Amino acid sequence: MEPLYLAVGIVVLVAVIVDILWTTLWVDGGSGPLSGRLTTWTWRGLRTLSGDHPRALSLAGPLILAFTLAMWIALLWIGWTFLFAGDKTALISPQTGEYADWTGRFYYVAYTMFTNGNGDYSPTTGTWEIASSFTTATGMAFVTLGVSYILTVLGAVSEKRSFASDVTGLGERSEAFVRAGWNGTDEEFRGLDLPMESLSTQLSLLADQHKAYPILHYYHSEQPSRASAMAVPIFDEALTLFRHGVDEDAQPNPTLVENARASVDSYLDTLETAFIEPADEVPPPPDLERVRDEEIPTADDDELDEALEELSERRRKLLGVVRADAWYWPSLDE
Numbered sequence: 001m002e003p004l005y006l007a008v009g010i011v012v013l014v015a016v017i018v019d020i021l022w023t024t025l026w027v028d029g030g031s032g033p034l035s036g037r038l039t040t041w042t043w044r045g046l047r048t049l050s051g052d053h054p055r056a057l058s059l060a061g062p063l064i065l066a067f068t069l070a071m072w073i074a075l076l077w078i079g080w081t082f083l084f085a086g087d088k089t090a091l092i093s094p095q096t097g098e099y100a101d102w103t104g105r106f107y108y109v110a111y112t113m114f115t116n117g118n119g120d121y122s123p124t125t126g127t128w129e130i131a132s133s134f135t136t137a138t139g140m141a142f143v144t145l146g147v148s149y150i151l152t153v154l155g156a157v158s159e160k161r162s163f164a165s166d167v168t169g170l171g172e173r174s175e176a177f178v179r180a181g182w183n184g185t186d187e188e189f190r191g192l193d194l195p196m197e198s199l200s201t202q203l204s205l206l207a208d209q210h211k212a213y214p215i216l217h218y219y220h221s222e223q224p225s226r227a228s229a230m231a232v233p234i235f236d237e238a239l240t241l242f243r244h245g246v247d248e249d250a251q252p253n254p255t256l257v258e259n260a261r262a263s264v265d266s267y268l269d270t271l272e273t274a275f276i277e278p279a280d281e282v283p284p285p286p287d288l289e290r291v292r293d294e295e296i297p298t299a300d301d302d303e304l305d306e307a308l309e310e311l312s313e314r315r316r317k318l319l320g321v322v323r324a325d326a327w328y329w330p331s332l333d334e
Helices: 003-025 033-050 062-083 102-115 126-170 173-179 193-212 212-220 226-244 253-270 288-290 300-308 312-322
Strands: none
Touching: 003 033, 003 062, 003 126, 003 173, 033 062, 033 212, 062 102, 062 126, 062 226, 102 126, 126 212, 126 226, 173 226, 173 288, 193 212, 193 226, 193 253, 193 300, 226 253, 226 288, 226 300, 253 312, 288 300, 300 312
16 A cells, blocks of 8 residues: 555545535635636736736636636546555556556546546456546546536626626716716606616626636626726716715615615625735726716715715725726726
């Protein structure tokens, strides 16, 4: 027996199985310890090598998914190889009668993980026969689980880009978003209730998806108009203007505003699982003059400034989201 090899095999297998189950099945757990760090290192490395080039960063999501699946397969392969190496007599060749060496064990595990083996090597005892059965089970089950995880993430990517397009379609700045809902004739925000309710629902779903699959934070869009890292700050800054920048008598439905604000809160709660930190400084404030240009009744500048001071930590988190996705504050145009 080789207890060291046996221990290494068990540790590697436990680590990768925990990481796979953590990442794919634990909705509130985010990424597993291994895949989470692989995601962060890949993203940071790509940013450094590409100089934040949008086309290069758009490859980050696919690369991270491919690397994660490859890591899981490789660690399962290595773990089982070390486990079989724990006993020099675990595997034997029926043709030659010789026990398997490292190459033979590596070869045997590969075939056993993805098929039922090809007969070149056979386990020598009942214990190793059972181990071989588990090798096949983990290979087929976890590779299938990994592929299902990838398909789920790709569906969520489409939804997050749809949300971003819906927000930026109404305005590429928070002030433009506010102006889009203003009806100058009736002097009220007509027709804004349904879009705000829809965006709030989409963002709540997006927050749950980001919590379950933190890799979504690293799916970079080449176009800022389809980047949720841009859309969420635009949306939240617009909500701040509705709540603290617009005159109280002219404000839209306060229930919808607070419900939308809660959706943003849920989204910001996912940042920790993706290792995204708040920015060190507070972003520039919205420009009330852009709102007044549409003759929208506004609150005093001092009232908005006071509210922005209270929301400084929240706005630092929003700026952290923007910068973590290699974008800029506050808008797509000036």
